[in-house]
Amino acid sequence: MAVTIIIDTLLIISLWLLGWLFFLLLRYATDIKKLLSEPMLKHPVIIFESDDWGTGPLKQQNALVQISELLSRFSDSKGQHPVMTLGIILAEPDIDKIKATDGQVYHKRTLADTRYIPLLEIIHKGVAQGVFSVHLHGMEHFWPASLMHSVDKNAKVKQWLFANDNLQTEDLPSELQSRWVDSSCLPSSEHSEEDIYRAIDEELRLYKNIFGQAANIVVPPTFVWTDIVEQAYAAQGIETMITPGRQCIGRDKQGQPAPNGRYFFNGEENEGLLFLVRDDYFEPALGHKAETVLQRISDKIKCGRPALLEMHRFNFINGAKNNTTSLQELEKLLQLIVADLSDARFISAEQLATIIRNDKRGINSEYMLDSSLQRFKVILARVKLLFQFNSFAKYSGINLLLKLV
Numbered sequence: 001m002a003v004t005i006i007i008d009t010l011l012i013i014s015l016w017l018l019g020w021l022f023f024l025l026l027r028y029a030t031d032i033k034k035l036l037s038e039p040m041l042k043h044p045v046i047i048f049e050s051d052d053w054g055t056g057p058l059k060q061q062n063a064l065v066q067i068s069e070l071l072s073r074f075s076d077s078k079g080q081h082p083v084m085t086l087g088i089i090l091a092e093p094d095i096d097k098i099k100a101t102d103g104q105v106y107h108k109r110t111l112a113d114t115r116y117i118p119l120l121e122i123i124h125k126g127v128a129q130g131v132f133s134v135h136l137h138g139m140e141h142f143w144p145a146s147l148m149h150s151v152d153k154n155a156k157v158k159q160w161l162f163a164n165d166n167l168q169t170e171d172l173p174s175e176l177q178s179r180w181v182d183s184s185c186l187p188s189s190e191h192s193e194e195d196i197y198r199a200i201d202e203e204l205r206l207y208k209n210i211f212g213q214a215a216n217i218v219v220p221p222t223f224v225w226t227d228i229v230e231q232a233y234a235a236q237g238i239e240t241m242i243t244p245g246r247q248c249i250g251r252d253k254q255g256q257p258a259p260n261g262r263y264f265f266n267g268e269e270n271e272g273l274l275f276l277v278r279d280d281y282f283e284p285a286l287g288h289k290a291e292t293v294l295q296r297i298s299d300k301i302k303c304g305r306p307a308l309l310e311m312h313r314f315n316f317i318n319g320a321k322n323n324t325t326s327l328q329e330l331e332k333l334l335q336l337i338v339a340d341l342s343d344a345r346f347i348s349a350e351q352l353a354t355i356i357r358n359d360k361r362g363i364n365s366e367y368m369l370d371s372s373l374q375r376f377k378v379i380l381a382r383v384k385l386l387f388q389f390n391s392f393a394k395y396s397g398i399n400l401l402l403k404l405v
């Protein structure tokens with residue numbers, strides 16, 4: 001009798017779990033299909049992704065020298081140094097020229113100005129050493145017309161532009177830092193298609209003039225971009241876009257980024273543009289610790305995904321204390337990686353994009369998992385992550401079941 005009750009109970013539990021599993025697989029079929037097709041990396045891949053370098057305070061030079069010296073002291077088992085991606089901003093306001101028009105007409109000063117020759121030499125040297133890789137972040141870290149429209153409405157913007165001996169775009173109101181929408185009035189509005197194509201053409205020409213080769217990867221400022229921007233970049237030769245795993249298409253009434261519900265996995269493609277996901281953050285000036293970031297890297301390894309760590313310029317140029325803390329924490333993280341992850345690979349985002357693109361075209365790579373057992377473990381880890389905060393999976397017992405597998 002007791003045995004029958006146990007068997008019946010187990011049968012009911014099994015049917016319950018099977019039912020819910022079936023429901024979840026159907027309900028999230030699109031996401032599950034995507035995570036099954038997302039490339040699975042064999043080795044831990046760690047890339048430091050640092051935006052906002054380029055025009056701005058010349059104290060960047062010293063920071064970049066410090067970073068390159070630090071990175072060049074570490075190597076993976078293949079002898080490759082850790083790579084920091086520099087998301088490059090190509091232009092800033094030319095204050096004297098704008099003032100000469102009584103503040104009415106915008107003029108830019110670009111990275112081609114002679115004052116930036118030493119900065120570019122440091123960047124080129126770091127690229128040659130294999131510790132830096134450059135990506136396009138944008139012409140300006142704002143849309144010039146939106147900035148000029150905001151001057152008379154916002155005293156902070158006026159002060160930033162006309163009474164500022166440390167012109168860095170990090171200090172602008174966040175919504176104005178979104179280049180690809182007009183945030184001078186909230187909620188933001190879209191630029192015309194013609195303006196977007198013209199601006200991107202101008203960006204790409206200048207980037208090529210300065211760096212000697214066409215831009216290959218783009219990182220949209222504040223991760224706000226519209227479909228037209230995406231199409232324009234793809235049409236003009238950009239091959240890879242860095243995303244935070246979702247698309248935001250504007251700024252809402254409060255100035256916050258407005259998502260459109262579109263999500264990305266690594267290696268997804270649209271009109272020839274391949275997407276990578278950068279959704280881990282290492283900003284020591286904001287209190288992020290090396291040990292915590294190492295844990296995030298471990299989570300990425302379980303899922304066969306690369307760890308792209310966002311690490312802005314402000315960590316290194318906003319005061320001596322932030323600079324010291326950031327360099328120390330970066331050094332600590334590199335020590336932990338080298339000590340704990342002996343099979344780690346330091347590559348650039350551009351190399352990663354090429355590896356993933358080749359994998360999708362059926363070209364074998366030593367970076368990809370080939371063992372069926374390992375691939376199954378990665379799929380399980382990805383499914384667990386997908387359902388981590390899902391209330392259906394939580395209350396049905398599916399998450400508990402996945403934990404036991």
Ligand SMILES: [Zn+2]
Binds near residue numbers: 051052221222
């Ligand atoms: Zn930025």
